[in-house]
Amino acid sequence: MLLELDLWWLLLFPAFFGLGWFAARVDMRTVLKQAKAVPTGFFRGLDALVEDKTDIAASALAEVARQQGSALELQHTLGKLYRKRGENDRAIRLHQRMLDAPDLPAEHRDAVRFELAQDFRKAGLVDRAEEILIKLQDGNMGLAARRQLLDIYQQDRDWHKAIATAKELRSDAHSFQHEVAQFYCELAQGELYKSNSEQARRYVEEAFAANRKCVRASLILGDIEFAGGHVEAAIAAWQNIEKQNYEYLSMAAERLFDAYERMDKPLEGIALLRGYQKTFPQLELTDLLYQKIATYEGEEKALEVAREGVHARPSLSGVYRLIEAQMDELSPEGRMDAEVARALVLKHAQRLSVHRCKCCNFRSRAFFWHCPACGEWEGFTANRSESQ
CATH class of the missing domain: 1.25.40.10 (Tetratricopeptide repeat domain)
Incomplete structure (x- = not known):
């Protein structure tokens, strides 16, 4: 009985291999047939996108879209490309035509409306974008719509609506x-x-x-x-x-x-700040401490504290303050040399001393709680850095 079973398996193995070979041939023929059916303009547009030639890509994909008629994915891509290029009117017209088409499947309508809302927002028509996004909140694009609304409310500084929307987005x-x-x-x-x-x-x-x-x-x-x-x-x-x-x-x-x-306790205030400077040397306190100590304890003590601060946290602004503090002790010739050095240090300190966003590396001399570049909150470094 066992021998008969082994013989059956030997006969079945070639049959399995033959079926696999046949299936692979059928799949390959299907793939080749589908590849030949793709218009050459599609590949031309794709190649232009890779080369970042968005004008050529937009033209090629628009021609393919006209040939293909109701190719939804292709029209979505074309609309995004128009928006990226700043051709907002064309993107709006494209998505409105898609919505007007009677053969647009119902399950795709919300996605097209969402794209249209982004077109309006990019074009500066924020009210029209908000109107669409509010209606989309209960559909399958609800999460994406609320995220867009949160961005709009922050941009408009409508903090009450921003709070309500953020609470709805909690997860x-x-x-x-x-x-x-x-x-x-x-x-x-x-x-x-x-x-x-x-x-x-x-x-x-x-x-x-x-x-x-x-x-x-x-x-x-x-x-x-x-x-x-x-x-x-x-x-x-x-x-x-x-x-x-x-x-x-x-x-x-x-x-x-x-x-x-x-409270008439300036020395206690100075002692507190000096304690912070020693405990957290990365804090930007040297310049402030120099000014306050010079006022209440004299220039010599201020110079000593400034020197400690610069040694603990070397910076161009600190070096500038050290040079300035010692100018009066120099000879006329030495003062002239120090003035040149001080001016040069100040120039580079002003150029390099910036706050940075830890999320997108946006740099600014001014501090922001809300990064103007990436929109992240509390992303800016509280203390300026002097690295390139």
């Missing part, structure tokens, strides 16, 4: 707690500018509820307390930054000194 992957806290801080800052301290305080509380480690909320809370004459409470709020993220202490340094100065 296990992204809680949006940093963003929501920043939106409340924007509202609090606006109320503080209008001297509405109580409303500003309520928004700060909401920011802390979203993110207990929100440094900006601590800065604003300190400003509220200081404006109300509660100096010790302001100091406590600003000192809380050390627990949240010590890198931002340099942004509170001058505020802290002003608070101690208002």
Whole structure:
């Protein structure tokens, strides 16, 4: 019995191999047939895209789209290409024609509407884009639509709508707690500018509820307390930054000194900042400390502290301050040489000393909570760097 079974298997093996060979031949013929059916203009457009020749690619793909009629994927690609090239009117017309087509499958309509909304937004017609995206929130494009709406509300500085949308977008992957806290801080800052301290305080509380480690909320809370004459409470709020993220202490340094100065305790303020400088040498405190110590303890002591700071955290701005502090001790000839060196150091310090976005590496002399390039919140370095 076993022998008969082995013979059957020997007979079946060639049959299996033959069927596999036949299937491979059929698949290959199908692939070759489909490849021959693809218009040459498609490959010409694809090659132009690889070479970043978007004008040639747009022209070639438009010709293929006209030949193919209702090739949805190709028309989607063409619309995105128009939008990338800034030809927003053409992208809008293309997507509107697609929506007007009676043979457009219902399951593709939301995707086309989403593309049309992006066309309107790119063209500056934000209201029309928002109108479409709001209607898409309950469909299969809901998540993508809400993300686009969040970008629009941030761009328009409509922080209440931004908060509501961010809360709807919360998920296990992204809680949006940093963003929501920043939106409340924007509202609090606006109320503080209008001297509405109580409303500003309520928004700060909401920011802390979203993110207990929100440094900006601590800065604003300190400003509220200081404006109300509660100096010790302001100091406590600003000192809380050390627990949240010590890198931002340099942004509170001058505020802290002003608070101690208002209490007629400037030397305590200087001692606090010197403690921060020794504990966190990466903080930008040398220039501020030099000015305050020179005022209250004399130039010699200020120079000593500046030298300590520069040795702990070498920087062009620190070297500039060291040269300036020692100018009076030099001979007339030496002072002229030092002046040339000081001017050169200052020139390069101003060019190189920038804040950087840790997400996209955008550089700016000014600090931003919201990166103008990539839109990330809290992405900017609190202390400037001098690297290229």
